[in-house]
Structures are given as C-alpha cells and as structure tokens.
Amino acid sequence: MVSTAKLEFRDLSIRYGSETALEGVNLSIKPNEIFGIIGPANSGKTSFLRSINRMDEMTTGMKVGGSVLLDGTDVRAWRNVFALRSRIGVVFPLPVGLPMTIRQNVTMAPRMKGIKNKAVLEELVERCLRRAALWDEVKDRLDSLGSMLSGGQQQRLTIARALSQEPDILLLDEFSIAVDPVTTMRIEDVLKELKEEMTIVLVTNLVQQARRLADRTAFFLNGKCIEIGETEDLFTSDSRDPLTRDYVEGRFG
Amino acid sequence: MVKKQKIESGALAQSVNRAWVFDRVAKGIVFIGGISAIVFIISIFIFIFDQGMGFIAEDLKPGEFFGSEIWRPTSESNPTYGILALIAGTASITGLAMLVSVPFSLGAAVFISEFATGRVKEGLKVLIELLAAIPSVVWGFIGLSIMNPLIVQLFDVPIGLNMLNAGIILGLMAAPIMTTIAEDALKAVPDGYREAAEAMGATRWQVIRRVVLPSARNGLGAAILLGVGRAFGETMAVLMASGHAINLPTSPFDSVRALTATIAAELGETARGSTHYEALFTIGIFLLLITLCINLLADLVIRGGWKRRKL
Ligand SMILES: Nc1ncnc2c1ncn2[C@@H]1O[C@H](COP(=O)(O)OP(=O)(O)O)[C@@H](O)[C@H]1O
Numbered sequence A: 001m002v003s004t005a006k007l008e009f010r011d012l013s014i015r016y017g018s019e020t021a022l023e024g025v026n027l028s029i030k031p032n033e034i035f036g037i038i039g040p041a042n043s044g045k046t047s048f049l050r051s052i053n054r055m056d057e058m059t060t061g062m063k064v065g066g067s068v069l070l071d072g073t074d075v076r077a078w079r080n081v082f083a084l085r086s087r088i089g090v091v092f093p094l095p096v097g098l099p100m101t102i103r104q105n106v107t108m109a110p111r112m113k114g115i116k117n118k119a120v121l122e123e124l125v126e127r128c129l130r131r132a133a134l135w136d137e138v139k140d141r142l143d144s145l146g147s148m149l150s151g152g153q154q155q156r157l158t159i160a161r162a163l164s165q166e167p168d169i170l171l172l173d174e175f176s177i178a179v180d181p182v183t184t185m186r187i188e189d190v191l192k193e194l195k196e197e198m199t200i201v202l203v204t205n206l207v208q209q210a211r212r213l214a215d216r217t218a219f220f221l222n223g224k225c226i227e228i229g230e231t232e233d234l235f236t237s238d239s240r241d242p243l244t245r246d247y248v249e250g251r252f253g
Numbered sequence B: 001m002v003k004k005q006k007i008e009s010g011a012l013a014q015s016v017n018r019a020w021v022f023d024r025v026a027k028g029i030v031f032i033g034g035i036s037a038i039v040f041i042i043s044i045f046i047f048i049f050d051q052g053m054g055f056i057a058e059d060l061k062p063g064e065f066f067g068s069e070i071w072r073p074t075s076e077s078n079p080t081y082g083i084l085a086l087i088a089g090t091a092s093i094t095g096l097a098m099l100v101s102v103p104f105s106l107g108a109a110v111f112i113s114e115f116a117t118g119r120v121k122e123g124l125k126v127l128i129e130l131l132a133a134i135p136s137v138v139w140g141f142i143g144l145s146i147m148n149p150l151i152v153q154l155f156d157v158p159i160g161l162n163m164l165n166a167g168i169i170l171g172l173m174a175a176p177i178m179t180t181i182a183e184d185a186l187k188a189v190p191d192g193y194r195e196a197a198e199a200m201g202a203t204r205w206q207v208i209r210r211v212v213l214p215s216a217r218n219g220l221g222a223a224i225l226l227g228v229g230r231a232f233g234e235t236m237a238v239l240m241a242s243g244h245a246i247n248l249p250t251s252p253f254d255s256v257r258a259l260t261a262t263i264a265a266e267l268g269e270t271a272r273g274s275t276h277y278e279a280l281f282t283i284g285i286f287l288l289l290i291t292l293c294i295n296l297l298a299d300l301v302i303r304g305g306w307k308r309r310k311l
C-alpha cells in the first residue's frame, strides 16, 4: 500500500488557532493519477493542499496534525523544505504572474537550482511554455512583463512556471476561477497530457471539471472528507453518500 | 392621507436642503484650506525670489558664483561670492551620508517588513519614528560632543568636526525617513508574490532578492531620493558637526561648509537689502530649485515613470 501511493494522508487534521479547518482525513493518491477534490467554499480544500508542501510553516497560526507521506516518507522529515517544495508545482486560484518578464517567470526556478547555461534555459522556456499551451501566443514577446498578459494567459504562465520546476506532483487550486471557458478547456487538455509524467491533485469548484478530468475524486464538506471514490461512481453510483449526491447534483454548494 | 403625504414630502425637501447647505459649506472650507496651502507656497517662492533677485540682476557673475571657491562677502576692498566650496561641502556631506544611510535603511526596512513579527516589528517601527523625531540641534550636539572627540581619538586627526562627522550624523538623521518609506514600499508588494515564490522552493533570501526587491524598486528609489533631500536640506546639525570651514575637501577629515549652514550662520549679521544679504537669498533660490528637482524626481520614480515598458 505504502509502496504504491505517491501521496498518503494519515489522520490529517489542520487547525488555524483554535478553529479546525480539516479533520481525520485518510486517503492516498496514486502515481500518475489526476485526483480531484470537490466541495463547497471553506470545506478545507486549500488547507489540504497547503499541508503537502508545508506551506503551513509560513502561515501564522496554521497547525498540521497527522502525517503526509510523499513516496512513503513524511514530508516533515525532509530537512530541506525548499528542495521538497521545488518538487511540487503549485497553481493558485488567481494567476500570480510574478512582476518580471515572461522569460524570467519561467527561468526563476531553474536559476534558483543553479542552472545558468543560456541554451539550456532557452530550451526550457520553450518546452515549458509549449506544454502549457502558451508558446504560440508569447513567443515573440518573451521579454515583456508577465503581469501584462490576460488572466487566462497568466494562468498558463503560472502552469509553465510550475512545470519549469520539473515537479513530480502538480497541485492546482481552483485554477479556472479567473479564466475564460475556452482557456479552461485548453488547460484541461494540457493536464490530461501532463498526467503521463506527474501526479496531479486538482481542487476544483466545478464538479463537472472533476468529472471530466479526475480518475478518482474526494468530496470535502465542513472540514471532513465525506467520500472518496472513482469519479464516475461519485456521480452515478446508488451507494454513494446522500450528501455527495446532493452536492454533485447541485442541490447545495 | 393625502395631506400627511404632503407634509412628509415637505420635510423631506427641507432636509435635503440642509444637507445641500452643509455640503456647500464643507466644500468651501476644504477649498479654502487647499487653496491657502498653495498660496503660502507660492508666496514663499515669490518672497525668496524677490529677495535674491537684486543680486542675480546686478552683482551675479555666474562664472565666479559657481566656479570660485572663494566666499568672502564681507571683504571691504574685494568682496567675492563664490559658492563652489559650499557646493562641494554640501555634496560631499550628502554623499557620505548616503553611503552610511542607504545600506542601513534598506537593511532595516527589509528586516522589519520580511523578518520581524509581532512585538519586535511594532517596537522597531516606534523606535524609528522616535529617531525621526529627534531635533536636529540634538544631532548637532552629538556630533559636537561625542563624534568630535571620538574621531580625533580613532583617526589621530587634529579636529573631529569635519566631513566624516557631518556625513555620519546626517546619515543617521536621514535613515529613519528612508527606512519608513522603504518599508512602506516593501509592504506594498502583494503577499501572493511571496507565496508563489516560496511555493516554488525559494528561500527567504531568494524571495527577497528575486521578487520583493525588484517589485518594490520604484518605492525604494523614492525612499533614497527623499533621504537625499533630507540630508541635503539639513542645516543646524551640519553647522555644528562639519567644522564650518570654507574648503574644497580632499579627504573626509577636512572641515567643510554647507550651503544651508552658510545661510543660517550669516543671514542674521547682514543688513537687509545689502549685496551679502541678497547673495544669501540667491543661495536659497539655488537650494530651493535643487530640492524641487529631487522631490520631482522622487515623484516620478514612485509613479514608475522610470519603468521600462519592455523590461
Ligand atoms: N490563513 C487562515 N487563517 C485562519 N483561518 C483560515 C485561514 N485559511 C483558511 N482558514 C479557514 O479554514 C477553513 C477552510 O478554508 P480553506 O481550506 O481555504 O477551504 P476551501 O479552500 O475549501 O474554501 C475555513 O473556515 C477558513 O475560514
């Protein structure tokens, strides 16, 4: 069991001060699957993601209990938290184009790892932008500011930036909130391809997006993981939890 | 029923009227306040230009004024009005002050904004505000009675009232305002930038160097410029710490004299309307213009007028 899971969560709980954001979560995520997480606002989805790359350490008051295992090792056993984080790409709900050029956005991570060779970096910029389906739109203006791009382009830029880390895990938190439907579809296609190379955790506020993309899906509600299953089962099975049924059928949320 | 409605709408009309009057009065007061500030500033300009104009029109020889290091306005036979040494004094002191205060202030701002939390952060901010509130004559006193003997002892020079002394004192005086403004600039960098960079595995230092400092660079530039303006315009402390000797300095241990200090020291002893008096006002005009330039530049920088569109 431990040997086949990419990520495993054992009795995970997350608190902010005295408030509990997440409690008693046990689940495991397999290599190269897209694992969807659905649930209404404030159900603890973002907190869940933050526990994986130890973002709790930079959030005052955030406390993580239980354990998160990456390839069988507790993430808190990593001495070098920066090395841990560099293996995990993160895409935030609102695109964060860093205030630098498009090229610099994509080369920042490799530069921090010490890669200086111009040709290597150039090649990497093109590869990451291509995989994020952004290359054709920006190839002529790599040296203009990333923050001047449209919302949808910036979100693809953040995906390219995450890919430049050459991560084995990609975390996406409601990436389509500020993205138009056409771009959302393009990014979804990108994710389907990326799945070959990495494990993807997709938090989404759109249940249909989980249905389109995720192999398995978990349903979070009020800080609890209500149900985990094959995505299709969550949407159709008769034996699912009534709360799950109501949520995916749009009766609340 | 109909009648009651009428009364109500009448009361309504009255209350709207009162609000309208209040609005008008408030507008008038704000307008007078705003206008009077502008009127004051313009009056000061006119006054200073008027007082210095006589010298500029009749006695000013630009070559001598800006090119000669001889400032001898009280000479009976051959009064000379050269401010080169005074410019050199002000420039060298200000430059030295920046060498002292820029690293200090930016370091302090980064520490307060990026590392300090809770009580330490609040405490430091209060302390820096206190520092900014120290009157300049107290700084001058420190230069005179603490730095002076210290410099004599440490460097084995005959006198400790010199460019080094004034530069350090001015640096310390400019540091609080620079720190405060620089800290504001760093605080304005969205947390999302820091978070995104940290999520990529950036260390604290990498976040600061690659993301925070570059995105705050306009505000930091303005902080430095306003610090320059502060040091440049300071008078009392410079007068007390610099040695106030007319000199083209060749080493930091030379005594120098600043433009501002010259006006402060001499204006009281001149006859109103005399050439000397008007020459001092001409120096005042010169100071005013430079200060104006520094502030305009700071304004431009803070608005990103410097920002290259294509980076
Ligand atoms: N930085 C924080 N400080 C305090 N409480 C927080 C913080 N972030 C999230 N919370 C709380 O934790 C709960 C779960 O939030 P979150 O994980 O963001 O849920 P979701 O992403 O599903 O909307 C919410 O009740 C929220 O108010």
Ligand SMILES: [Mg+2]
Pocket: A045, A046, A047, A173
């Ligand atoms: Mg969220």
